[in-house]
Amino acid sequence: MTIDHDSVPRPGRPLSGPHRPATGLLDRPARSAQARSAAPARRHRRPVRARLALPVALAAVDAVALCTATGVANRALDPAVRVAPLLGVAALLPLLILLNLAGGLYRTRLTLSVLDELPALTARALVAAAFAVTLAGCLEGHWPDSGPATPARLTVLLGTQLLLAVCGRALLYHLVRRLRRSRPSPVLVLGAGRLGRRVAAALNERREYGMRPIGFLDADPPLLAGDTDLPVLGGREVLEREVRRHRVHHVVATAGAADEAETAAALRDAARLGCQVWLVPALREYGSLGAGRLAGADHLWGFPCLRVGRAAVRRPGWVAKRTLDVTAAAIGLLLLAPVLALCALAVRFDTGPGVLFRQQRTGLDGRVFTVLKFRTLRPSNEHESATRWNISQDHRMGAVGRLMRRSSLDELPQLWNVLRGDMSLVGPRPERPYFVMRFSQAYPEYADRHRVPVGLTGLAQVNGLRGDTSIEDRARFDNRYIESWSLWQDVKILCRTAVLMLHPDGS
Numbered sequence: 001m002t003i004d005h006d007s008v009p010r011p012g013r014p015l016s017g018p019h020r021p022a023t024g025l026l027d028r029p030a031r032s033a034q035a036r037s038a039a040p041a042r043r044h045r046r047p048v049r050a051r052l053a054l055p056v057a058l059a060a061v062d063a064v065a066l067c068t069a070t071g072v073a074n075r076a077l078d079p080a081v082r083v084a085p086l087l088g089v090a091a092l093l094p095l096l097i098l099l100n101l102a103g104g105l106y107r108t109r110l111t112l113s114v115l116d117e118l119p120a121l122t123a124r125a126l127v128a129a130a131f132a133v134t135l136a137g138c139l140e141g142h143w144p145d146s147g148p149a150t151p152a153r154l155t156v157l158l159g160t161q162l163l164l165a166v167c168g169r170a171l172l173y174h175l176v177r178r179l180r181r182s183r184p185s186p187v188l189v190l191g192a193g194r195l196g197r198r199v200a201a202a203l204n205e206r207r208e209y210g211m212r213p214i215g216f217l218d219a220d221p222p223l224l225a226g227d228t229d230l231p232v233l234g235g236r237e238v239l240e241r242e243v244r245r246h247r248v249h250h251v252v253a254t255a256g257a258a259d260e261a262e263t264a265a266a267l268r269d270a271a272r273l274g275c276q277v278w279l280v281p282a283l284r285e286y287g288s289l290g291a292g293r294l295a296g297a298d299h300l301w302g303f304p305c306l307r308v309g310r311a312a313v314r315r316p317g318w319v320a321k322r323t324l325d326v327t328a329a330a331i332g333l334l335l336l337a338p339v340l341a342l343c344a345l346a347v348r349f350d351t352g353p354g355v356l357f358r359q360q361r362t363g364l365d366g367r368v369f370t371v372l373k374f375r376t377l378r379p380s381n382e383h384e385s386a387t388r389w390n391i392s393q394d395h396r397m398g399a400v401g402r403l404m405r406r407s408s409l410d411e412l413p414q415l416w417n418v419l420r421g422d423m424s425l426v427g428p429r430p431e432r433p434y435f436v437m438r439f440s441q442a443y444p445e446y447a448d449r450h451r452v453p454v455g456l457t458g459l460a461q462v463n464g465l466r467g468d469t470s471i472e473d474r475a476r477f478d479n480r481y482i483e484s485w486s487l488w489q490d491v492k493i494l495c496r497t498a499v500l501m502l503h504p505d506g507s
Helices: 023-027 048-077 086-102 113-137 149-182 194-205 238-246 259-271 285-287 319-335 336-351 384-388 399-407 416-418 435-440 447-451 473-481 487-501
Strands: 183-191 212-219 231-233 251-254 278-281 296-300 303-308 356-362 368-374 424-426 455-457
Touching: 048 086, 048 149, 048 278, 048 319, 048 455, 086 113, 113 149, 113 251, 194 212, 194 251, 194 303, 212 238, 212 251, 231 238, 238 259, 251 259, 259 278, 259 447, 278 296, 319 336, 319 416, 319 424, 319 487, 336 368, 336 399, 356 435, 368 416, 416 455, 424 487, 435 473, 447 473, 455 487
Parallel strands: 183 212, 183 251, 212 231, 251 278, 424 455
Antiparallel strands: 278 303, 296 303, 356 368
């Protein structure tokens, strides 16, 4: 069973163990959960034309190169052919563009190099051509049948296409570099440490990157002999103001700030504001990790640099996630209607009137909503419901309540919360506002869980972190889920949840 049950604890049992926040942290004044988390940041939108200009231009170069190469290959080997076979181009072009897109060949990069991309371009052109030849072989008459002309034609086609694509990209990158030098974009540097100052100096000297540093963001800047005249504008609290004031679309985050946690939080805020974030780690060997440039790795005048992906809720796949939520919740409510009716009758006979249990929980961007569950016991008062921890061993719970909790049937009404948009099928489990406040004070990364909608199940739960388990570990897994989100990861978590629900352990 992977769905977290958090309502009323065993009588007299306080928070303890790994999930209990340190008393000193709770007793001292601290920033509120709202201050540390996600008050919804208004996104600073970069014009769509500016964001898509280079990717569209690169795709156009590939399209022109392929169409031209197809005509050249046919005319060179058969002068009677005056028009390129449209079916061959129609089969090859979309596949080639999709392969290049998936391989990151249309991304905006700091260091533009055709030679770095040539191996990837060649491999994807070969795969696309092989697919097109195979498809054409099934469509007799639209592509040359097997014979001596076919290998030669394919060789001329690939060679010409790669030559034109490389020349086109080289010309395009030359124009982009000139444009970057003439119209550099303002950039904020997160972290005023030694590394941050060196990166800012490199950006000022090397205008081909198209970035003009306007200042540092650092809550507690170190005292260093300045090798730059850029000001320290403030901490995380001024990020949104400076982004809007200077129309900033790029943020460079560097290691070495006095408060690394604050810099990391500012990095997440910048992503939520719609900025492109580049991360420069202190470890130089980082540049040798991963899958290289096509996986997002880059360099900035020799400094290893990683392009940080957009916030999960800003990715195109997020629309598919919401579609999956609505579809699954609607179908689930319809198919499980008889089960819901039986559960309601059982609860009515076990605990009396009031079948549904309503409780305040904290969701996306710290907003509070009412979650629905089947009642498994009746708390003595509202204060107990809002501030006590766990009820898995409470003596007031009857046999029906224990069965429903062990089988997670008490959570089924939350499908209505999913349908309403309060929750998602997969996401960090929602917690009560009282505990959100306490945990956010004790664990710096806890409030970052609210960057995405809360869920019925999540990565922490399928890894056994439910009930009386470490809150710090839960926050770590939840943030890992957010930062590496993909629709396939949701599917995996749902599959693991379904398997684990077949073996309830009573927690």
